[in-house]
Amino acid sequence: MANYIPEDKIAEIKHSTDIVDVISEFVLLKKAGKNFLGLCPFHSENAPSFTVSPEKQIFYCFGCTVGGNVFSFLMKYQNISFPEAAGVLARQHGIEIPVQGMSPDQKKRISERERLFDINRQAMDFFRQVLNGVKSGNHAMTYLKDRGIRKDIIDHFYLGYAPDGWDNIVHFFTRKQVPLPLVEKAGLIVGRKNKDGFYDRFRGRIIFPILDLNMRVMGFGGRVMDDSMPKYLNSPETPVYNKSRSLYGIHRAKHHCRENDTVYVAEGYFDLLSLHQHGIQNAVATLGTALTTSHIQILKGYASRIILVYDSDDAGIRAAIRSVGIFLEAGVDARILVLPKGYDPDSYLFEYGYESFMDATGNAQSVMGFLMDSAMRKHGLSIEGKIRVISEMKEPLASISDRLERSLYIKDLAERLGIDETAVLEKVKEISAKNMGRAKHTTWSKQGKVAGYYNAGHNIRENGLSDKSIRLEQQIIAMMLQYPKILIEIDRRNILAFFEDDVLRSIGQLILDHMARSDENVSEIIDLITDEKQKNMVTALAFKEDQWDDESCLGIIDRFESIRDKNEKALLEKIKMAEKNNDFELLAKLLSEKQKMAVLKEKKKMSPWRH
Ligand SMILES: [Zn+2]
Numbered sequence: 001m002a003n004y005i006p007e008d009k010i011a012e013i014k015h016s017t018d019i020v021d022v023i024s025e026f027v028l029l030k031k032a033g034k035n036f037l038g039l040c041p042f043h044s045e046n047a048p049s050f051t052v053s054p055e056k057q058i059f060y061c062f063g064c065t066v067g068g069n070v071f072s073f074l075m076k077y078q079n080i081s082f083p084e085a086a087g088v089l090a091r092q093h094g095i096e097i098p099v100q101g102m103s104p105d106q107k108k109r110i111s112e113r114e115r116l117f118d119i120n121r122q123a124m125d126f127f128r129q130v131l132n133g134v135k136s137g138n139h140a141m142t143y144l145k146d147r148g149i150r151k152d153i154i155d156h157f158y159l160g161y162a163p164d165g166w167d168n169i170v171h172f173f174t175r176k177q178v179p180l181p182l183v184e185k186a187g188l189i190v191g192r193k194n195k196d197g198f199y200d201r202f203r204g205r206i207i208f209p210i211l212d213l214n215m216r217v218m219g220f221g222g223r224v225m226d227d228s229m230p231k232y233l234n235s236p237e238t239p240v241y242n243k244s245r246s247l248y249g250i251h252r253a254k255h256h257c258r259e260n261d262t263v264y265v266a267e268g269y270f271d272l273l274s275l276h277q278h279g280i281q282n283a284v285a286t287l288g289t290a291l292t293t294s295h296i297q298i299l300k301g302y303a304s305r306i307i308l309v310y311d312s313d314d315a316g317i318r319a320a321i322r323s324v325g326i327f328l329e330a331g332v333d334a335r336i337l338v339l340p341k342g343y344d345p346d347s348y349l350f351e352y353g354y355e356s357f358m359d360a361t362g363n364a365q366s367v368m369g370f371l372m373d374s375a376m377r378k379h380g381l382s383i384e385g386k387i388r389v390i391s392e393m394k395e396p397l398a399s400i401s402d403r404l405e406r407s408l409y410i411k412d413l414a415e416r417l418g419i420d421e422t423a424v425l426e427k428v429k430e431i432s433a434k435n436m437g438r439a440k441h442t443t444w445s446k447q448g449k450v451a452g453y454y455n456a457g458h459n460i461r462e463n464g465l466s467d468k469s470i471r472l473e474q475q476i477i478a479m480m481l482q483y484p485k486i487l488i489e490i491d492r493r494n495i496l497a498f499f500e501d502d503v504l505r506s507i508g509q510l511i512l513d514h515m516a517r518s519d520e521n522v523s524e525i526i527d528l529i530t531d532e533k534q535k536n537m538v539t540a541l542a543f544k545e546d547q548w549d550d551e552s553c554l555g556i557i558d559r560f561e562s563i564r565d566k567n568e569k570a571l572l573e574k575i576k577m578a579e580k581n582n583d584f585e586l587l588a589k590l591l592s593e594k595q596k597m598a599v600l601k602e603k604k605k606m607s608p609w610r611h
Contacts, residue, residue, distance in 0.1 A: 014057070014523065017089050019052055020054045023052055028303075034053070037052075041297045041301055043061070044329050044331065060539045067538075068536070069527065071089075072526060074088060074089070084113070112185075116182070117240055123217075124158055126169070127202075129160075131154075134163075136161075136163040153273055156276070157276075159208060162202035162207050165200070167200060169189055186240075188202070201235075205222030205224055205233065213251065219234065221234045232268075234288050247285065247286065248272055257282040263284060263306055264280060264308075265307070271344055275309075300332055307336070307337055317374060331401070334366075335366060367396075372393060372412070379392070390424060395431055410425055475556055478541040480511045496508040498560070510525060571590060
C-alpha cells in the first residue's frame, strides 16, 4: 500500500510527526510511565486501555486489540486510505507529495474526495457571498439579525444563504466547468426525474456549512425562514459526509472542550450558535440524528463530561431518553440539562443569559436521575405506577457496571418510591443475571484480554496448531521486534523456516528483510503489512512487556530448537513404524518431510555468539 507515495516522503512525514501529538488531537492522553493512556476511540470503555508508545511510535488497545502506527490511526479514525492519511500529515508539515506513482484507481478515489471537499468549499463561498453582498441575501441577513445572531458568529460559522430559484448552484458550477454529476455526488444538486438535467437542493434557505476537524466542508444544513416544510434540510450522506460521525460546530468547539473538560451537546443549529454567542464555546450539535456511539467516542477525545441540552418539549425528552443507553454503554460522565417548559437553549439564553444558564447547568441531572424523574412523571406514584417505574428502571440500573454507583442509585430509587430497597435490588439482580450470560460472549474478561492479546490476528484452534508452539513463535516475533540484535542469530540458525504458523513465519521474514539491513523499526514494519489483523498482532507483540537480553533471547531460541528436535525424533519413530508395517504411502510422505527438514538444517550456520 505504501508504494503509492515515494518512500523518502513517507520517511520525511514520519520524522516530522510524533504519534502522541497526532493522537492527542483526537484522544485525551495521560502519561503513564513511559507510555500514554487514554479511552479507546474504537470501542466503548470506562477504564483506559488505549496505549500510545512515543518510544516505538505505535499505539495498541488492550481492550479491542486494535493497533498500528500514526498512519494506521488516522486511517481508522477518519476512515481514510493510506495516501490520504499521509496527505493529511504532509499538509500539516508543509511536505509536498507527488501524485505520480499512485494507481489510477487510488488517484481517482482520492481526487474524488478532494474534489468533493473543494466543490463544497466553493459552494460555501457562493452561499456566503449571497448572504453578505448580493441583494437577494438582504432579507436573510435581516432574518439572522432579528434572531439576534451577531455578525462575528455568522462569520465564524460561515453562514450563507441559498437564493430562491431552481438552478443558481447548477449555473454557478456550470460556469466554473465543474462536471455536474460530481456536484450531484456532493449532494448540492439533484438529478431530475426524467434524467434531464439537475436542480438545486437548497433553495431559499439559510445555509449552515458543516466542517470537520480539519476545517474541510463536509456538507450543509439549510433552514427555511418561514413556516414551509421541511423546516430543515441536510446534505445527504456522501463520500465525505457521514451524519452519524459528524458534529456541527466541532471545528470551533474542540479547543474549548479541552480547556473546560466539558462539552455541551445541543440539537439544533440555532441552539448551537446561541451557545457560542453567549460565551459557551465548548458546544456542538447533532445533525438531525440522535446521538450515536461514534459521536460519543469522538467527544470523549475532547472532554470527560458531556452535558446534553435538549429542548424541554416531548421530542427533546424522547431524544434524551434514547441517548441514555449510549451514555451508559460508553461509560462517560453524562448529564442532562432539562430547561423549563417551553424553552430551548436558544430562547432560554436570549431571555435569561449566560449566568442563569450556567446556574441551570449546575443542576443538570445525572443520566439515572433524569430517567427516574421521567419514569415517575410518566407513571405516577400509585401502586401500579411504582411497579411500572421499577420495571422501566431495572434494565438501566443493571447496566451500571460500578457496584457502588449501582447500589447508590438503587437506594435512591427505593427512597423516592418509598419502598424497601431489597425489592428494587431483586428486580435488578434478575436482569444482571441475564446480562451476565450474554456478557460472557461479548465483553472482555480479564483473561479474555490476555487471550485476545495472544490470539490477536488469527484463531489458533482453527488452524489446528498447538497453543504452546504458537506462543513460542509469537514470543520469537516479539523478541525480533523489540531486540533487533537477535535478528542475525535468527537468520543464522534459520529459525523461521521451522515455524508451524505460516502467518507468523511471513511476518518474521518481513522483519528479517527490513530490520536486519537498516535501522527500520516497528512503525515502519507496520506500513508493510496490509492485513488489518496482522497489523494489530504485530503491534500487540511490539508492546509485549518483556525484558530482553542476550541470555533470555538465546534461551528462547534454544527452547524452540529443542522442541523441533523432539519433533524430528518423533518423525524418525514414525518412519520406523511405517517401515515395519509396510505402509509405503505413509513412508514416502514421512521421508519427504525428513528430507525437507534436513535441507533446512543444512542451511543453518553456526552462531557467531557461541564460537
Ligand atoms: Zn479499543
